Amino acid sequence: MKRYSVFALAREAARHHTGWERAWRSPLPKSDYEVVIVGAGGHGLATAYYLARNHGIRNIAVLEKGWLGGGNTGRNTTIIRSNYLQDESAAIYEKARGLYETLSQDLNYNIMFSPRGVMMLCQTEHELRAMKRTAHANRLAGIETEMVSPRRVKEIVKIIETGGPRYPVLGGLWQPRGGTARHDAVAWGYARAASDLGVDIIQQCEVTGVDRDGGAVTGVQTSRGAIGCKKLCVVVAGSSGVLAEMAGFRLPVESVALQALVSEPIKPCMDCVVMANTVHGYMSQSDKGEMVIGGGADGFNNYTQRGSFQHLEETVRALIETFPMISRLKMLRHWGGIVDMTGDRSPIISKTPVEGMFINCGWGTGGFKAIPGSGWATAEMVADGAPRALAAPFSLDRFTEGRMIDESVAAAVAH
Amino acid sequence: MLILHCPYCDVMAEETDLAPGGEAHLRREATASDDAAFRDYLFQRRNPRGVHFERWRHAFGCGKWFHAARCTQTLEVFGTYSAQVSTPPDDILAKIRSRRPDWKGFE
Numbered sequence: 001m002k003r004y005s006v007f008a009l010a011r012e013a014a015r016h017h018t019g020w021e022r023a024w025r026s027p028l029p030k031s032d033y034e035v036v037i038v039g040a041g042g043h044g045l046a047t048a049y050y051l052a053r054n055h056g057i058r059n060i061a062v063l064e065k066g067w068l069g070g071g072n073t074g075r076n077t078t079i080i081r082s083n084y085l086q087d088e089s090a091a092i093y094e095k096a097r098g099l100y101e102t103l104s105q106d107l108n109y110n111i112m113f114s115p116r117g118v119m120m121l122c123q124t125e126h127e128l129r130a131m132k133r134t135a136h137a138n139r140l141a142g143i144e145t146e147m148v149s150p151r152r153v154k155e156i157v158k159i160i161e162t163g164g165p166r167y168p169v170l171g172g173l174w175q176p177r178g179g180t181a182r183h184d185a186v187a188w189g190y191a192r193a194a195s196d197l198g199v200d201i202i203q204q205c206e207v208t209g210v211d212r213d214g215g216a217v218t219g220v221q222t223s224r225g226a227i228g229c230k231k232l233c234v235v236v237a238g239s240s241g242v243l244a245e246m247a248g249f250r251l252p253v254e255s256v257a258l259q260a261l262v263s264e265p266i267k268p269c270m271d272c273v274v275m276a277n278t279v280h281g282y283m284s285q286s287d288k289g290e291m292v293i294g295g296g297a298d299g300f301n302n303y304t305q306r307g308s309f310q311h312l313e314e315t316v317r318a319l320i321e322t323f324p325m326i327s328r329l330k331m332l333r334h335w336g337g338i339v340d341m342t343g344d345r346s347p348i349i350s351k352t353p354v355e356g357m358f359i360n361c362g363w364g365t366g367g368f369k370a371i372p373g374s375g376w377a378t379a380e381m382v383a384d385g386a387p388r389a390l391a392a393p394f395s396l397d398r399f400t401e402g403r404m405i406d407e408s409v410a411a412a413v414a415h
Numbered sequence: 416m417l418i419l420h421c422p423y424c425d426v427m428a429e430e431t432d433l434a435p436g437g438e439a440h441l442r443r444e445a446t447a448s449d450d451a452a453f454r455d456y457l458f459q460r461r462n463p464r465g466v467h468f469e470r471w472r473h474a475f476g477c478g479k480w481f482h483a484a485r486c487t488q489t490l491e492v493f494g495t496y497s498a499q500v501s502t503p504p505d506d507i508l509a510k511i512r513s514r515r516p517d518w519k520g521f522e
Contacts, residue, residue, distance in 0.1 A: 241462030252458035299435035400454045
C-alpha cells in the first residue's frame with residue numbers, strides 16, 4: 001500500500017493524478033478462511049483490522065451483501081460521544097472515542113474526526129437530575145464531561161432558544177471531546193488498512209446459509225459459492241435476526257427503521273452537536289454547511305431502509321422550538337436505516353449457541369460512535385474464543401440472568 | 416405511512432393514530448417456568464424479514480388492542496383481526512399463503 005501523505009499528494013499533482021492505486025483489493029473468494037466476518041460495515045471492518053493488527057490473524061474474509069459501508073455506517077448522523085451512565089457502556093464507548101482521536105494517523109486515512117463537543121440539553125427537571133447523575137458517573141469512569149448552566153449553553157450554541165415556552169433549557173451535559181467524523185471514511189479507512197494486512201473484502205456476496213457439523217460452525221453458503229471457516233463472526237446490525245435464524249437460534253433483538261435528514265447548506269451557524277432528548281431530536285452542521293438532523297426510531301419491525309413523512313414532520317417540529325432559525329430551512333435528503341434494538345438498549349458482543357460462531361449486534365441507534373471500540377473488543381473475543389473484560393458484560397447470557405446494562409432508562413431515550 | 420384497518424371501529428387508521436405493541440401470540444410464562452423460558456418470553460423475538468404478526472393499539476381511536484399480519488420487507492398488510500385469539504385465524508393465513516406461496520407457516 002502506498003501511504004497517503006503531503007508528498008504523495010504533491011507527486012500525484014505533478015503527474016495529473018495517474019498514480020493513485022485502488023484503496024483496497026477486490027479478490028475472488030477462496031474456499032477456506034480461518035475467520036469469516038459477515039458484514040463489511042464499520043464494525044465488521046474494524047473487527048477484521050484489529051484481528052489482523054492486534055492478534056496476527058490474517059487469513060480473514062469479510063463478506064458483504066451489498067457494497068462496503070452501505071448500511072448503517074453510511075446512514076447515521078456521525079455523532080461520537082461516550083457520556084453513558086453504566087460503567088460497562090462507559091468503558092467500551094470511551095475506548096472507541098479514544099481510538100477515534102488518533103484513528104486518522106493509525107489508518108493513514110483522514111476520517112475527519114472533529115472533537116467539536118456534544119451538548120445534551122436538559123429540558124425538564126427530571127432530565128436535569130438524570131444528567132447530573134450521568135455527569136457524576138462519567139467523572140467516576142474517567143470520562144470528561146461537565147454540567148453547564150443555561151447561560152453557558154447559550155454561549156456555546158449561539159442559535160439556541162433557551163427560554164422556550166414548553167421546554168426551556170435548564171442546563172446541559174457537555175462533553176467537549178465528543179464530536180463527529182466522516183462516516184464513509186471510517187469504513188473506507190478500515191477497509192484499506194485491513195486489505196493491506198491481507199484481509200479479503202468480498203462485496204456483493206450474500207450469505208444464504210450457515211454450515212454446521214455437530215453444533216459447530218464449518219462455513220457459510222453464499223451467493224458466490226460455499227466458503228469454509230473455523231470461526232464465523234456475524235456483524236450485520238439490522239439483519240442479525242435473519243442470520244441467527246439461518247444458524248438455528250433467536251436473538252433478543254428487533255429490527256426497526258431509524259430515519260435522518262439533512263437541510264440545504266447554509267453558512268456556519270453551530271460548531272458543536274446538540275441533542276435534545278426530551279423533544280427527541282438532534283442536530284449538527286456538516287462541513288458542507290448542511291444541518292444534519294436525526295430523531296427517534298420507529299416502533300414497529302421494518303426491513304425496508306426507507307423513511308416516512310410523518311417522522312420527518314415529528315423530528316423537525318421537535319427541533320424548531322429549540323432552534324427557531326431552522327423553521328424556514330429546506331430539507332434536501334431523507335433516508336432510513338435498519339437498526340437492531342435490544343431490550344436494554346445495550347449491544348451484544350457474544351459467543352452464540354453455535355460453537356465457533358460469534359455475534360456483534362444490538363447497537364441499535366448508536367453504533368457509529370462505538371466502531372473502533374466494538375471492533376477492538378470483538379477481535380479479542382474472536383481471537384481468544386472468549387470475550388475479554390471490554391466485551392464480557394455484553395454477552396447473550398445477560399438476558400437469561402437478568403443482568404441488564406440498562407441504557408434505556410438511563411437516557412430515557414433510544415440512542 | 417402505514418394504514419391498518421381497526422377491526423373494532425371498522426375504520427382505516429393511519430400510523431399516527433396507532434401505537435405499536437410488538438410481536439403477537441407470545442406465550443406468557445408462569446412462576447414454575449425456568450430462566451430460559453422467561454428470557455424467551457421477555458426478550459427473544461422472531462424478528463423475521465417477511466411475514467410478521469404484531470399487536471397494535473388504536474390509540475387515538477377506540478383505544479383497543481388488535482392484531483395485524485404484515486410483511487416487514489414490503490410493508491404489505493395481509494389483514495387485521497381480533498385481539499381475543501391466541502393464533503392467527505384461518506382467513507388471514509389463507510390470505511398470506513395466496514400472497515406468499517413459499518411462506519413456511521405460523522409456528
